[in-house]
Amino acid sequence: MSRISETQWIWRDGQFVPWADATIHVLSHSVQFGSSAFEGVRCYNTPKGPAIFRLREHLERLLHSCKIYRMDVKYTIDELIAASRELVVRNNVESCYIRPMVVRGYGTAGMVPIGSPIEVYLPCWPWGAYLGDEALDAGVDACVSSWQRVQPNTIPAMAKIAGNYLSGQLIKMEALANGYAEGIALSPSGMVGEGSGQNVFVVSNGTLLTGPLDGSILGGITRASIIQIAQDLGIPTKEFHIPREMLYMADEVFFTGTAAELTPVRSIDKIQIGAGKVGPITKQLQQQYLGIAKGTVEDRHGWLTHCK
Ligand SMILES: Cc1ncc(COP(=O)(O)O)c(C=O)c1O
Incomplete structure (x- = not known):
């Protein structure tokens, strides 16, 4: 597992503070009750210097x-x-991961959060491929998790809140314990949900499929980007509830997420997906996505925020 590599500064409520000073009290509401909202955003090293991918959309989701x-x-x-x-x-990084966080701080006793101060932090640090350096080229081995995603109208799945990631931790730890790189959780209705921190796409007979935003998955910004790129490339795309068995029947399967980028899946539950290597549609979408993010393919939708 990768450790955080420190940078020099963290933005805290309007000021840059040294990395080590961006601390909160142990009795902060968010520590006790998992109530911080957060984002994960990537900044890429482009020919025009560092550029942040879809920063506005990430901050909109945060708010x-x-x-x-x-x-x-x-x-x-x-x-x-x-x-x-x-x-x-300020941190003098060319590519990095930015983790905006809105934290309920120290103040009130008990679970009711109203009255605890709201603090906003922007840390960043250099971070490579989330599922390992090989994953983007060779694909990963995944499993269907024994843990399902949340029922709609229980904990809002479309909010990116720390407490939601208890589910993700269970999915990921079980997958790792059983020798897989990642787990795919089903939705409460038994259809394909999402990975611990990624959305899932399936290619079947030349059509790109992904589950709808039905209250049990996060509305991924990479997911939206891939749907847009597929539309640009004329690849037919459908959003519908994917039955588990369609994963095994698929020609191609891949994960999308800011951290995972576009990671092909080569097997699920030890069943080979398609030819067991990166499929042509996956490759095409990955090249376009990473090309736009890294500034080597035209940024036709205005997705990059240049830092300098
Ligand atoms: C549970 C979950 N699903 C999907 C995603 C993918 O979202 P995005 O593409 O916005 O990073 C993430 C990552 O943030 C996630 O944590």
Whole structure:
């Protein structure tokens, strides 16, 4: 497992503080009750310098997560964009992972969060391929998890909140314990849900399929980007509830996520997917996605925020 490699500065509520000083109290509400909202955003090293991929959409999702949980953030998206750009420049990193966090701090006793101060942090650090260096080329071996995703109208799956990741931790730890790189959790209805931190796509007879936003998965920004790229390339795409067996029957399967980028899946539950190697549609989408993110393919949708 990769360790965090420290950078120099973390933005905290309007100021840059040294990495080691960005601490919170052990009795902060978010520590006790898992109530921090967060994001994961990648900044890529492009020919025009560091550029953050779909920063505005990530910050919009962050503020939506906060809204659902009645957390008032006193910064606008444009202020957070400016702070993120400065963060990358100050830390002198070319590519990195940015982890915006809105934390309910120390103040009130008990579970009711109202009254605890709201603190906003922007840390960043260099981070390579999430599922290992080989994963993007060779694909990974995955399993269907014995843990399902949440039922709609229990814990909101579309909010990216720390507490939701208890589910992700169980899925991921079980997969690793059983020798797989990643687990795919089914939705409460038994259809394909998502990975511990990724959305899932299937290619079947030339059509790209992914599950709908039905209250049991996160609305991934990479997922939306891949659907857009597929549309640009004329690849037919459908959103519908995918039965588990279609995973095994698929020609190609891949994960999408900011951390995982577009990672092919070569087997599920030890059943080979398609030819057991990266399929042609996966490859095409991956090349386009990473090409746009790294500035080597035209940024035709305005997805990059340049930092300098
Ligand atoms: C549970 C879950 N699903 C899907 C995703 C993919 O989302 P995105 O593409 O916005 O990173 C993530 C990552 O944030 C996640 O944690």
